[in-house]
Amino acid sequence: MEKKISILVVDDFATMRKVIRNLLKQVGYENIVEAENGEAALSVLKSRKVDLIISDWNMPTMSGYELLKAVRADDELQKTPFLMVTAEALKDNVVQAVKAGVSNYIVKPFTAEVLNDKISQIFKKTAS
Amino acid sequence: MDVDSLIHAIDAMASDFLLLERGTVDVPTAGRLLNQLEIISGEALKLDAEPMRRLSGGLVALLENVIMNGGGGEADFTALQKGITLMQEVGSGLTKTDAPRGKDVGEFMSEITQLAGDGFPEETPSAAKEQEGGGASGLQDESLLRDFIVEGLEYINEIEVNILNLEQNPEDKDCVNSLFRPFHSIKGVAGFLNLDDIRELAHRLEDLLDKIRKDELSVNTDVIDVILEGADALKALIVSLQKKLEGHPSADPEVDLEALAARIGDVEEGNHAEKGVKRLGEILVEDGVITRETLTECLDVAKETPAKKIGEALIAGGKATPKQVSQALRKQISQASEAASIRVDTSKLDDLIDMVGELVITQTMIRQNPVLRETADEKLLRDISQLGSIISELQRTSTSLRMIPIKQTFQKITRLVRDLSKATGKKVNVAMTGEETEIDRNMVEEIYNPLVHMVRNAVDHGVEKPAERMMAGKPEAGTISLKAYHRGGTIVIEIADDGKGLDAQKILDKAVGNGLIEAGAGLTEQEIFRLIFLPGLSTASTVSDVSGRGVGMDVVKKAIDKLRGKVDIQSVKGKGTTFIASFPLTMAIIDGMIVRVGKEKYIVPTSAVRLLLRPDRSECSTVAQKAEMVNVRGTLMPLIRLHELFGIDGERKKPWESIVMVVDSDNRSKCVMVDEILGKEEVVIKGLGDGMKKAKGVSSGAILGDGNIGLILDPEGLFDLSETAMGAKRR
Numbered sequence: 001m002e003k004k005i006s007i008l009v010v011d012d013f014a015t016m017r018k019v020i021r022n023l024l025k026q027v028g029y030e031n032i033v034e035a036e037n038g039e040a041a042l043s044v045l046k047s048r049k050v051d052l053i054i055s056d057w058n059m060p061t062m063s064g065y066e067l068l069k070a071v072r073a074d075d076e077l078q079k080t081p082f083l084m085v086t087a088e089a090l091k092d093n094v095v096q097a098v099k100a101g102v103s104n105y106i107v108k109p110f111t112a113e114v115l116n117d118k119i120s121q122i123f124k125k126t127a128s
Numbered sequence: 129m130d131v132d133s134l135i136h137a138i139d140a141m142a143s144d145f146l147l148l149e150r151g152t153v154d155v156p157t158a159g160r161l162l163n164q165l166e167i168i169s170g171e172a173l174k175l176d177a178e179p180m181r182r183l184s185g186g187l188v189a190l191l192e193n194v195i196m197n198g199g200g201g202e203a204d205f206t207a208l209q210k211g212i213t214l215m216q217e218v219g220s221g222l223t224k225t226d227a228p229r230g231k232d233v234g235e236f237m238s239e240i241t242q243l244a245g246d247g248f249p250e251e252t253p254s255a256a257k258e259q260e261g262g263g264a265s266g267l268q269d270e271s272l273l274r275d276f277i278v279e280g281l282e283y284i285n286e287i288e289v290n291i292l293n294l295e296q297n298p299e300d301k302d303c304v305n306s307l308f309r310p311f312h313s314i315k316g317v318a319g320f321l322n323l324d325d326i327r328e329l330a331h332r333l334e335d336l337l338d339k340i341r342k343d344e345l346s347v348n349t350d351v352i353d354v355i356l357e358g359a360d361a362l363k364a365l366i367v368s369l370q371k372k373l374e375g376h377p378s379a380d381p382e383v384d385l386e387a388l389a390a391r392i393g394d395v396e397e398g399n400h401a402e403k404g405v406k407r408l409g410e411i412l413v414e415d416g417v418i419t420r421e422t423l424t425e426c427l428d429v430a431k432e433t434p435a436k437k438i439g440e441a442l443i444a445g446g447k448a449t450p451k452q453v454s455q456a457l458r459k460q461i462s463q464a465s466e467a468a469s470i471r472v473d474t475s476k477l478d479d480l481i482d483m484v485g486e487l488v489i490t491q492t493m494i495r496q497n498p499v500l501r502e503t504a505d506e507k508l509l510r511d512i513s514q515l516g517s518i519i520s521e522l523q524r525t526s527t528s529l530r531m532i533p534i535k536q537t538f539q540k541i542t543r544l545v546r547d548l549s550k551a552t553g554k555k556v557n558v559a560m561t562g563e564e565t566e567i568d569r570n571m572v573e574e575i576y577n578p579l580v581h582m583v584r585n586a587v588d589h590g591v592e593k594p595a596e597r598m599m600a601g602k603p604e605a606g607t608i609s610l611k612a613y614h615r616g617g618t619i620v621i622e623i624a625d626d627g628k629g630l631d632a633q634k635i636l637d638k639a640v641g642n643g644l645i646e647a648g649a650g651l652t653e654q655e656i657f658r659l660i661f662l663p664g665l666s667t668a669s670t671v672s673d674v675s676g677r678g679v680g681m682d683v684v685k686k687a688i689d690k691l692r693g694k695v696d697i698q699s700v701k702g703k704g705t706t707f708i709a710s711f712p713l714t715m716a717i718i719d720g721m722i723v724r725v726g727k728e729k730y731i732v733p734t735s736a737v738r739l740l741l742r743p744d745r746s747e748c749s750t751v752a753q754k755a756e757m758v759n760v761r762g763t764l765m766p767l768i769r770l771h772e773l774f775g776i777d778g779e780r781k782k783p784w785e786s787i788v789m790v791v792d793s794d795n796r797s798k799c800v801m802v803d804e805i806l807g808k809e810e811v812v813i814k815g816l817g818d819g820m821k822k823a824k825g826v827s828s829g830a831i832l833g834d835g836n837i838g839l840i841l842d843p844e845g846l847f848d849l850s851e852t853a854m855g856a857k858r859r
Contacts (some may be wrong), residue, residue: 013283013313015275019320022272058312060305087316087334095192098159099166105155109319121154 005051005123006031010041010067011085012059020054020085020115027116038062042070045077052119054083057093065097072101081122131222134171134180137164138219142212153194153205162191168215179233180218186240187211207240270373276317277370280326283310284366287359291352298347307355308337314362325385326365332392333358339396354388354395361388386536408439411456417448474569477530481716484519484526485812486831491519493835527714531566534612534619537576538563541583545608548587555605556591565612567619568714571691575621575711578687578695582623582707583608585681590627590705600702602626618693619713624706630699632656657697661685689793692718692735718813720830722806722838723789725770726777729838730802731811731830736843738790738797740805745784755854758783758799760790767799768850773825779803793843798850809833813840825849 007029011017017034024032033050035041037059044050053071055064062070064084071077081103086093094105103122106115141164144157153161165184172180187208194204214236287310294303315330333355339345361383409423418426426441439457442448494500495512503509542558549556567575591597591606598604611622632653639659640647651659663682688695693711712719712735720731739760747759748767756767767788771778780786780803788799811830816823827842 011313012309013279013317015272015279015317016313016320018272018275019317022269056316058309060309087312091192091196094195095162098155098195099162101156101159103156108316 004031005029006033006049007052007054008033008035008041008044008050010035010038010053010055010059010064012036012056016056023110023112023115026112029119038064038067038070041067045071045080050080052081052083052122054085056085057097058087065093065100068097068100068102083118083122131171131175131219134168134175134222135219137167137171138212138215140164141168142216145209145212148205153191153208155195158191158195162188165191175222177218177222180215180222182237183211183215183218183233186237187215190240211236211240273321273369273373276321276323277366277373280314280317280366281363283314284359284363286310288356291355291359294347295349295352301341304337304341304347308334308341311337323365323369325383326362326369329358329362329365329385329388332389333362336392336396345396350395354391357388358392361385384536386539408453408456409442411459412442412448412452415452415456417452417456418442422447474530478570481526481530482812484523485716487519488523489812489831489833489835491516492833496834527568527716528566530569531713532569532572533564534567534572534621535560535563537572537579538610538612540576541579541610544580545583545587548584549591552588553593554587554591555594556587557605557607559607559609560611561609562612563610565614565619566713567711568716570715571619571711571713574687574691574715575693575709578684578691578693578709579621579623581681581684581687582709586623586625586627586705586707590625590629592628596628600628614713615710618710620708620710622706622708624704626704629701629703629705630657630660630697631701635659654697657699660697661695691715692733694735716813717810718830718840719808720811720840721789721808722832723787723802724804724806725774725802726779728774728776729806729832729836730770731809731832731838731840732789732791732800732843733840734808736791736793738792740787740789742786743784743788748783756783758788760799765790765797765799766850766854767801768846769801771801773846773850773853791843791846793847796844796847798847800846811838811840 007024009017009020009024009032011020011034014036017036021032021034024030033044033048035044038055039062041053041055042062045053053067055067057064068082068084071080071082078101082101084097084102084105085108086097086105087108097105104118106118141161144160144164148154148157165188169181169184169188172178172184190204190207190211194208197204214232218233287307290303290306294300294307297303311330311334315327315334318324318327318330336345336351336355340347340351345351364383409418409426412418413420413423422442426445426447439448439453443450443453495516500508500512538560542560545556545558586608591608592600592602594604597606607626609622609624611620611624613620636645636651636656636659639645639656639662644659644662645651660681661684685695688709688711691711692715693709695707695709697705697707699705718731719734721734721737723730723732741760743758743760749757749759749764751757756769757764758767759765767783769778778786778801783799783801787802787805789802790797791800809832811832814829814831816826816829820826824845825842825848826839827845828840830838830840832838
């Protein structure tokens with residue numbers, strides 16, 4: 001598993017970003033950038049390349065769903081794997097995200113292992 | 129007709145599907161398939177190709193199910209494959225003149241309904257597992273908690289500002305959103321940090337706001353109140369967390385989460401309308417005086433002529449008689465009084481009850497005033513007696529203010545039993561009776577720990593494992609019954625299990641083995657049962673997580689004693705055990721025996737006094753020249769001379785001339801010598817202040833009916849004091 005990949009963590013709650021960062025570190029991902037909402041994430045994405053976006057659904061200014069749509073509509077970014085973090089496994093939300101091209105979704109709260117599994121799944125797919 | 133684009137979409141699906149690894153559907157592919165299916169369904173609708181539409185609908189449901197279950201299984205995969213093949217066949221049928229093969233589609237549909245038809249669990253099994261394991265190990269680190277506290281409190285401030293905006297602009301969805309988000313974020317992080325109370329509460333509030341966002345609930349004062357209350361509670365929880373981090377171990381927040389959750393539920397269900405005051409028109413409609421249509425009509429009329437009230441409009445229009453309207457008005461007013469309640473700071477309530485206590489005492493003092501006794505002024509006497517009855521009514525009312533039902537405690541215990549039964553692999557149900565029984569708010573917390581201990585014991589040692597129960601011919605699931613009722617001035621709580629009962633022989637053997645009693649002491653079964661309250665006696669042969677390890681029932685007994693309560697055990701081998709604990713309703717008042725030593729008056733808690741006697745001279749003896757003993761019905765008990773112990777002048781020096789009280793405390797019994805018993809009185813307990821906290825033998829003070837001050841004796845401290853004094857004498 002390539003653990004050098006760069007990951008963009010998007011969440012408006014700073015503590016939550018830190019939680020995810022810690023979990024990622026537990027399973028060996030160190031190269032992490034953060035953004036506090038979809039808009040901020042887009043400007044990060046403009047300035048640098050990331051290999052994976054992990055974004056919360058519910059954020060002010062620009063939600064994770066809007067970010068997903070913007071990423072998928074962008075010629076440069078559209079192939080970037082996108083892991084959506086949701087609070088509940090609500091069918092409507094999940095299906096909506098899946099249709100918009102999310103790579104996978106993960107339900108809060110999750111363990112480092114589950115997060116690692118989801119990331120591995122995503123990269124196994126893109127590699128094959 | 130665009131059959132081509134339909135066929136194209138089906139082919140795209142088929143090729144997407146071909147690329148899948150056998151057996152699993154990954155999320156991006158599922159997304160593409162769903163998008164294709166959306167096109168197919170749309171085209172099929174235009175073409176009026178019903179079987180195709182049904183087929184695509186079925187596949188959508190199947191796919192959604194697969195997504196929610198994290199990839200789906202072999203069966204889902206096969207069904208999808210079959211569905212897509214069928215779709216291709218039906219699709220090619222559309223271009224030909226043959227009728228679409230409705231029969232095959234029907235068969236397929238019933239096949240996949242079984243796969244997808246179990247409904248879609250809101251939380252998928254994998255998600256549930258993730259949540260159970262939640263709180264990711266290693267995340268309980270302090271710096272994260274500190275971050276959460278700081279950010280969480282900021283968020284709550286934000287909530288407080290935003291809620292005021294919402295109150296002013298109830299329709300503004302942005303306001304709702306800006307409230308929703310902080311709760312949502314707090315919930316999310318709390319989930320990771322194992323802060324279950326916070327997560328649960330934030331979740332409830334988030335749900336409430338979600339309903340507002342979806343227009344399922346309109347914003348009114350009840351909603352605003354409950355959100356504010358929720359934000360306060362969250363703040364309290366977070367602050368207590370902060371205190372705990374700073375090293376205040378007992379900083380538990382005073383938040384009644386269950387009551388709050390219930391209120392949120394009420395508000396969500398719109399129960400506020402029921403509880404609040406109904407509009408006059410509504411009452412009339414309910415009473416069948418007018419129809420709803422008439423009401424709407426008249427409301428319109430009343431709107432046009434603002435001076436007219438709805439009642440007047442109805443009467444003027446001949447829709448209702450003045451009598452009916454006034455009846456409805458009366459109803460409305462009585463509802464208003466039912467609904468009116470205010471929240472009061474508990475410390476104010478405590479002050480009020482204290483003051484009323486003082487008032488009662490002052491009143492007694494006035495009554496006993498000699499001037500009053502000698503007066504012949506009938507009016508004065510009448511007024512005084514009137515004052516007395518008002519004061520006792522006032523006392524009753526004010527004490528009742530602080531009473532709350534024991535229900536919450538029972539509910540907490542129910543939850544505990546559920547957890548315990550899971551931990552022990554037993555099946556246990558809980559039955560409750562008398563949960564409405566009221567008890568002083570200040571007592572609720574105090575009695576919780578001993579109750580928990582007893583319940584733990586019942587689950588752990590009482591109720592047998594399912595297999596064992598079946599063998600004994602009992603239902604597989606055991607039952608723990610919680611029962612509460614008032615008896616005299618006490619609340620009685622019974623905890624009964626239908627388990628294996630206590631083994632008297634085993635307890636006896638253990639007690640003899642530990643040297644707690646002598647073999648052949650000839651105890652009754654009841655006395656043997658009571659042995660389990662002795663320290664160092666746990667009959668469980670294996671130590672479990674739940675109870676055992678010898679700290680058990682003696683702790684319970686101690687806690688109950690401290691609360692001036694009593695506990696009894698009834699048990700039938702093979703049938704079950706019942707613990708019967710009784711507690712005073714309040715800790716503010718004590719039923720005390722007033723005794724006199726010389727000029728001093730003391731109060732002894734009546735619950736600690738076993739008997740009073742004047743011993744015969746022959747029953748008093750002195751051991752080793754110093755230790756005085758009294759033979760109380762065959763048992764020798766040490767004698768405490770209160771006047772010596774407290775260094776005051778006693779009137780009588782010989783035990784056989786004075787009164788001896790047999791006082792019990794924590795499995796010790798001693799005789800206490802006093803000059804006179806003055807009577808029994810309920811006294812209001814007064815703290816002695818910090819300076820006197822360390823004074824042994826006395827716990828607090830009280831103002832007696834005659835206005836004098838009496839010290840309340842603490843038997844346990846008194847015994848310790850006498851033992852140290854005895855030791856000093858010997859040396």
